[in-house]
Amino acid sequence: MCGKETEDLYNAIIEGTNLKVCERCAKHGKIIKKIKPFVLPKKIKRIAQPKEPEMEIVEAVVDDYAKKIRDARSKSGMTQKEFAKKINEKESLLHKIETGAFKPSLPTAKKLQKILRIKLVEEREEEEIEMPKEKKGGALTIGDILKT
Numbered sequence: 001m002c003g004k005e006t007e008d009l010y011n012a013i014i015e016g017t018n019l020k021v022c023e024r025c026a027k028h029g030k031i032i033k034k035i036k037p038f039v040l041p042k043k044i045k046r047i048a049q050p051k052e053p054e055m056e057i058v059e060a061v062v063d064d065y066a067k068k069i070r071d072a073r074s075k076s077g078m079t080q081k082e083f084a085k086k087i088n089e090k091e092s093l094l095h096k097i098e099t100g101a102f103k104p105s106l107p108t109a110k111k112l113q114k115i116l117r118i119k120l121v122e123e124r125e126e127e128e129i130e131m132p133k134e135k136k137g138g139a140l141t142i143g144d145i146l147k148t
Contacts, residue, residue: 009035055125061109065120066100072116073098087115 006022014021014029062068073083080098084091089108096102097112104112106121113120 007037009037011035055127057123058126059106059121060124061103061106062120062122065104065109066098068118068120069112069116070098072118076116087111 002022002025004022004024008023009020010023010026011032011034012019012021012026012029013032014025018032019025019029020035073080076083078086080094081091084094087094093102097104097108104120109120112118
């Protein structure tokens with residue numbers, strides 16, 4: 001009732017309500033019993049074991065995507081303009097992809113893969129990199145990230 005923090009608590013009925021209160025507040029009602037203080041168990045020291053880097057399977061565009069796309073489009077007999085219209089993309093984007101200047105996004109690569117019937121998307125294992133924790137002084141710096 002008073003808000004005093006104490007280890008000695010009592011179960012008491014005060015004005016018809018069962019409350020956990022300090023000894024002084026318990027005198028305002030009927031004391032039922034003293035509550036034994038809860039003692040937290042001692043902390044168990046654990047030896048930190050180095051974490052194995054977790055490997056995650058992700059989809060990625062193959063490295064030789066430009067040559068595969070250019071060869072498959074040429075085999076089909078379409079110009080860049082015709083093919084760009086067919087896949088509903090800009091001709092300039094298709095040109096950049098075929099020259100290797102721009103790597104297609106996964107959805108675009110999957111669309112090209114389906115239309116050209118070639119393999120452009122593969123599953124790869126990637127190592128998950130753990131970012132360093134913020135230091136007490138503030139936010140991370142580039143130097144903090146490079147140290148890991």
